[in-house]
Amino acid sequence: MKITLIAGARPNFMKIAPIIHAILKAKSNGAPISYRLVHTGQHYDQKMSDTFFEELQIPQPDINLEAGGGTQAEQTGAIMVAFEKELMNHPADLVLVVGDVTSTLACSIVAKKLNTKVAHVEAGIRSFDISMPEEINRLVTDSITDYFFTTSEIANTNLLKAGVDEAQIHFVGNVMIDTLLVNQSKFKAPEFYQRLDLKDKNYIVLTLHRPANVDEGEKLKELIQEIVDGVQGLPIIFPIHPRTAKIFTSLGISAPNLNIVDPLGYLEFNYLVKNAKAVITDSGGITEETTVLGVPCLTLRDNTERPETITIGTNELVGTDPKNINGYLTKLFNGDWKEGGIPALWDGNSAERIVTQILKAFNE
Template sequence: MKHITLIAGARPNFMKIAPIIHALQKEREAGKDIAYRLVHTGQHYDAKMSDTFFKELNIPEPDVNLGGGGGTQAEQTAAIMVAFEKDLQANPTDLVLVVGDVTSTLACSIVAKKACTRVAHVEAGIRSFDLTMPEEINRMVTDSITDYFFTTSEFANANLRKAGIPEERIFFVGNVMIDTLLANKSRFHAPAFWHEKQLKQGQYLVMTLHRPANVDEGAKLKALIEQIVHHVQGLPVVFPIHPRTAKIFRDSGIAADNLHIVEPLGYLEFNYLVANSKAVITDSGGITEETTVMGIPCLTLRDNTERPETVSIGTNELIGTDPAAIPPALARLFGGEWKKGTVPEKWDGKAAERIAAILTAL
């Protein structure tokens, strides 16, 4: 029997791992000799950032929670590595499968390879080429020791080829994030505050900010938000605030009648908000993929992206991190000049099925 250890640790991971679990379960039901074990590294230890996703996305309870959350980047990486090494020694496996680009992805890949265990990376090959981003370092290191590369786009394939990865180790399967989105679209539901805040379809914006370049300095965060709330023609701006942003936000003294601060939302509530919004303003990568598939205009407050297909094909535009760039972008949005976009190849809800079939055959 083939044994696969699946790694999840942070909110984006759960959306990516859920369809893979469901696809592996179908392979087993079809008589394939394959088993999996789910390891939660504990990187996100806030229930609103992790536990709710297991319930909402119908993921089995993890076999273990390594409790690796908290601390600095180095402390968290070290805690996950120490805990996962012990777990891997106690539970040997044929393959460790990691997803995305978070600390858990990097830490568990290193531990697996040092234990002479093969590594598969889902969402391999994406690059921002910005080494100030911790995620870019995680991606580069993980891909430098990965055995099997599951990719979301031809952009990612090209990056891997340029790095000298043999074609037979690259598998263009599509986007598992979109698998989850399409599988759950009919289950999206309004958050409790929908009626209280009198939100109406197409008559509000959603904002998410968490990257250090945007939120670590109160003055910069305040300047960005002020430009947004003052140039949305009075429409509500709903801001589910990331835990790392909350304290800086409170200390900055930002206030506006049309700015609505809410707690982090579950997957089904958050995507209901996105699907019914006029537009999304974000510095996230994953959200740009979801808005592209849902056809929602997306303004990304970053100077680069590891998901260029959301810009060249989808509904996303890179606005940059200069607050002065926000008013003209919003003027184009409200002037009806935003591009429509299309859906990238293989973002069809079947990526996990392709991955499971490949894992079974390897």
């Protein structure tokens, strides 16, 4: 069977890597399976995409659709037009999409219109916040998916409530964690680690990119100030997202302990996370990694599509009001942060479960 794998944005690559490795392993054991890797080009900054292929040992894509840039609508349209040509030229038995980015939505629609089955990895996660572009991507993708691969029992429940047939839902665990665990021994300190005299468990990692936090200059400024004031002078390492950088540079924000760095590769970024005292973020995926690594995480959002990182893991939902931050930082520095555990099936074997299930489905 032929599978077309879709990768477009930075988080996709961590999810696709273990699936590729599982497909190659199955093929080497005689399974009738092959893949074609399509990079939509949604993220086109080298630090946000190309580096990941090298670090995660993914073969170069069979094609790059080069559909990055533009508004949401422009990017969705560009990906759909380019992927339709790609899929017509290289038909597949299954198109496998991951996560909840624009590429996920666009390629799912194209596949279904060409009567190709769709598998969605990370199906069923919900923030229930329709103002988030990602939530729209999840809802539309899951409305036309054939095989739902889920990370949690909560995601299973969400799909069942939406009317999905239980036989189509496969609880396999979290492929992001497959990548985290297999690469943990390769994590490496960024070049600035010694230069900034960073010490393990004695600095804070900060990431921000969501519109609710970064699109309004004054709001962003207030968030940063509350964090700077609340970390008791510890260094803050802020790998700045291109989206955030556009606004941040015009605000004139500076503090002795605030260190702005370029986006990092996977191995360097997760070295930082693993050895941090805490992570402050508005990312969903990072909350999964901090949960498995046992690092306290403060999420600057009013909702999350990954509630298991809160109910089981080390994550806390702080909200987007800057005034909420101090209370959580006080809890952190008082040593009162929860210990956290690891959700079921976040064990490094999720991709193998996915490939096993796909082979089973297509051999029935």
